[in-house]
Amino acid sequence: MTKLTADDIFDGQRFLGPDRVLILEDDGTVSAIVPRSWAGEDVRKIDGWLCPGxxxxxxxxxxxxxxxxxxxxxxxxxxxxxxxxxxxxxxxxxxxxxxxxxxxxxxxxxxxxxxxxxxxxxxxxxxxxxxxxxxxxxxxxxxxxxxxxxxxxxxxxxxxxxxxxxxxxxxxxxxxxxxxxxxxxxxxxxxxxxxxxxxxxxxxxxxxxxxxxxxxxxxxxxxxxxxxxxxxxxxxxxxxxxxxxxxxxxxxxxxxxxxxxxxxxxxxxxxxxxxxxxxxxxxxxxxxxxxxxxxxxxxxxxxxxxxxxxxxxxxxxxxxxxxxxxxxxxxxxxxxxxxxxxxxxxxxxxxxxxxxGSFEKGKRPGIVQIQDDHAKACTI
Ligand SMILES: [Zn+2]
Structure with a gap:
């Protein structure tokens, strides 16, 4: 399990705000997006925004x-x-x-x-x-x-x-x-x-x-x-x-x-x-x-x-x-x-x-990190 948070998360259709955590299985499959307060320990902070591939x-x-x-x-x-x-x-x-x-x-x-x-x-x-x-x-x-x-x-x-x-x-x-x-x-x-x-x-x-x-x-x-x-x-x-x-x-x-x-x-x-x-x-x-x-x-x-x-x-x-x-x-x-x-x-x-195309449960869409006006693949 990998837990990622960022300055903002775009889920494929909208920005969710900074208080969200993207939870992924080890192979990159989306497990859930939850409020920060539900996510528990080991949340990794990514600089900038996260977006599906x-x-x-x-x-x-x-x-x-x-x-x-x-x-x-x-x-x-x-x-x-x-x-x-x-x-x-x-x-x-x-x-x-x-x-x-x-x-x-x-x-x-x-x-x-x-x-x-x-x-x-x-x-x-x-x-x-x-x-x-x-x-x-x-x-x-x-x-x-x-x-x-x-x-x-x-x-x-x-x-x-x-x-x-x-x-x-x-x-x-x-x-x-x-x-x-x-x-x-x-x-x-x-x-x-x-x-x-x-x-x-x-x-x-x-x-x-x-x-x-x-x-x-x-x-x-x-x-x-x-x-x-x-x-x-x-x-x-x-x-x-x-x-x-x-x-x-x-x-x-x-x-x-x-x-x-x-x-x-x-x-x-x-x-x-x-x-x-x-x-x-x-x-x-x-x-x-x-x-x-x-x-x-x-x-x-x-x-x-x-x-x-x-x-x-x-x-x-x-x-x-x-x-x-x-x-x-x-x-x-x-x-x-x-x-x-x-x-x-x-x-x-x-x-x-x-x-x-989106961070929906069960999909494996890849992750993009957008920071300082650049986009790059984000590996988990
Ligand atoms: Zn052409």
Whole structure:
């Protein structure tokens, strides 16, 4: 039994105050939270605050070798072009080492679970050895309709490798501008494929493509020699164009949402799926120099989660750093709300709230110590 007290304890949804003691079994399972006067002897005092382990709902661990490679502020199409042209590592060892270092950085920063985008099997062995819970989102892309079946087969091969090793995974679309209508239909028809995630409305050009058939993605397709003559704009926002392909989705984690409007939020939340809005503010600042309109999501009572995105578009893989950025631009948002996005909501989005996200009896959520504007994993 370990008994911990702190300057304050955040339980996943609220601060409980300084007069509480978190009691844990030896393996980290939560036994109880009790008033100090009930806790008896041997209570260890931790400086700062205690919080359940952080849940990073959007990362690309396999891009960890690209730290500092892509210039900041280029906008999304130019960012994607650089990533696609320069993602091949000089040697496999460089990538493997970068992946292990990035996973260790996240562990030290108090991250206990990650929703991680995969185009390849590069992260497989690191995930097998890691103390972190990984849900691997095996990504599928192909904007040309006729390659839809072939692209799905390729992604299924990657999916099969993760599934064969017993690693939690699902098959997901990359983004509205990189998935054809046929590929969306194929992905939307897969049963028990949950949770789903997609990069959503990360730049204004994405909506321009679907609303009017123009914007910077046309040059992006030209650059890669893609014939998109089969594409016709829907006249709607990107979100309102692709979401109907997933009428049976259970959980949908929409990532970035930098240009999402109130109308889009209502459209999504009126559907049958549980919608989670994953914000990656540091990556948005890196790529687009803009943050999502977070107060609009709050007014619409959107369920928000947080992600770091990858080291290609971020300087660190730290949820506390993401929280700090939001506090800088939106100081009116209570810290308890931000911490709930990083813990309770993230666990719900990844379907792991039976173990992670809150200090409830029987869960084993990990512990973060927050002190002097830093967060780190707290070992008992
Ligand atoms: Zn991403």
């Amino acid at each position: 952080f849940i990073n709902t959007h990362c690309h661990l396999e891009l960890s070798h690209m730290k500092g490679v892509v210039p900041e502020g280029t906008g999304l199409p130019a960012f994607l072009t650089t990533v696609m042209e320069r993602r091949q590592p000089a040697t496999p060892d460089i990538l493997e080492e970068a992946i292990l270092d990035a996973a260790e950085e996240m562990r030290q920063e108090g991250i206990v679970a990650v929703g991680d985008i995969c185009n390849t099997t590069a992260t497989l062995s690191a995930k097998q050895q890691s103390p972190i819970y990984w849900h691997s989102f095996i990504e599928c892309m192909g904007f040309i309709d006729k390659v839809a079946h072939q692209r799905l087969e390729q992604s299924l091969t990657v999916y099969g490798r993760f599934a064969a090793d017993g690693l939690p995974c699902s098959l997901v679309p990359h983004a509205p501008y990189s998935v054809s209508s046929t590929l969306f239909q194929l992905l939307g028809s897969i049963e028990n494929n949950t949770p789903l995630t997609i990069h959503n409305q990360e730049c204004a050009d994405e909506d321009a493509l679907f609303q009017n058939g123009n914007g910077a993605f046309l040059e992006f397709y030209r650059h890669f020699g893609m014939d998109i003559s089969g594409f016709s704009p829907s006249g709607k926002s990107s979100l309102q164009t692709y979401l109907p392909y997933f009428p049976h989705a259970d959980k949908l984690l929409l990532v970035h949402n930098t240009y999402t409007t109130m109308a889009d939020i209502h459209f999504a939340q009126e559907g049958a799926a549980s919608i989670y809005w994953c914000l990656c503010p540091n990556a948005n600042a890196y790529i687009e120099k803009r943050l999502p309109d977070i107060p609009t999501f709050l007014r619409a009572e959107g369920r928000i989660t947080l992600g770091t995105d990858s080291l290609a578009s971020n300087h660190r893989l730290s949820l506390w750093s993401e929280i700090s950025t939001i506090r800088k631009y939106y100081p009116e948002i209570p810290l308890a709300a931000l911490l709930q996005w990083a813990t309770y909501n993230g666990a719900e989005a990844l379907g792991i709230s039976g173990v992670y």
